[in-house]
Amino acid sequence: MLERNPGTRLDLEWVSRTRVNTQAVLRRAQQIQGIRLPKDQWKAAWLLKALSCIDLTTLSGDDTQSNVHRLCLKALQPIREDLLQQLHMDCPVTTGAVCVYPSRVCDAVKTLREANSTLPVASVATGFPAGQTPLSVRLDEVRLAVADGATEIDIVINRTLALGEQWEALYQELVQFREACAHAHMKAILAVGELGTFTSVYRASLVCMMAGSDFIKTSTGKEPVNATIPVAVVMSRAIRDYYIITGHKVGFKPAGGIRTADDALLWLVLVKEELGGAWITPELFRIGASSLLADIERQLYRHVTGKYAAFHELPLA
């Protein structure tokens, strides 16, 4: 279990003076994108690692008890058993968590309890995705999700405050969210596609960690631009700087538009390069994704059989 980030109030004046060198970030992002992905003999192990870091997500207006039920069962058994046996996996593999809207938390908790599972239920909150509801409503939403059994809360930050460089006000809101989360882990969604510059992303990342976020997450998946490699370089550097200053490891969650097994491997490579092997674990790395799992399964099948799975060979659940 991840050690909670207690938060450390750094000098906000200092935070507002930090600057990101855009050219250096773009160069590093290009280098990372040029790194060769794991070779065939390691690929299956890396894919299973990626799978164990997925926050299997459904965030749709038409979510119901039954599709959340199916999502949870899929999270508990993401890979069919014969495939696991052929991969010589003798222990169960699950995704890192499931991620749902607050009003579906009860459904997820019920299914997982019935299955005797302690898989974490993450709930988005604080007026996801826009965050444009009054603070009291956003706080109540966090408390309700926790009361319903969510153990991870994916809050969206107030972009109005971030864009206005109101770091103190943003910090104060985040501290209140942290308190409302109580024992639950807090993941702070930056919505990087709406923050404008790498410098804003870096500063917002620091403010989130200072206020006690256990993870920083790129996006809601609803912005036109979601998780990109350059932005990930900036956020990883913020995590690394915060770790160097405070000694606390904060997790990283890219989310939005991550759909292929190769995408997932690239994210693992990035985290390993920028933060080190210690971050390659569900405690410190998650991929927020609604439709990545099918491609990972397809690639694992290909690895085992040496061919791509035909559509009819894949389980539909």
Ligand SMILES: O=C[C@H](O)COP(=O)(O)O
């Ligand atoms: O937090 C998770 C994201 O909303 C998932 O985005 P996606 O549907 O593009 O995979």
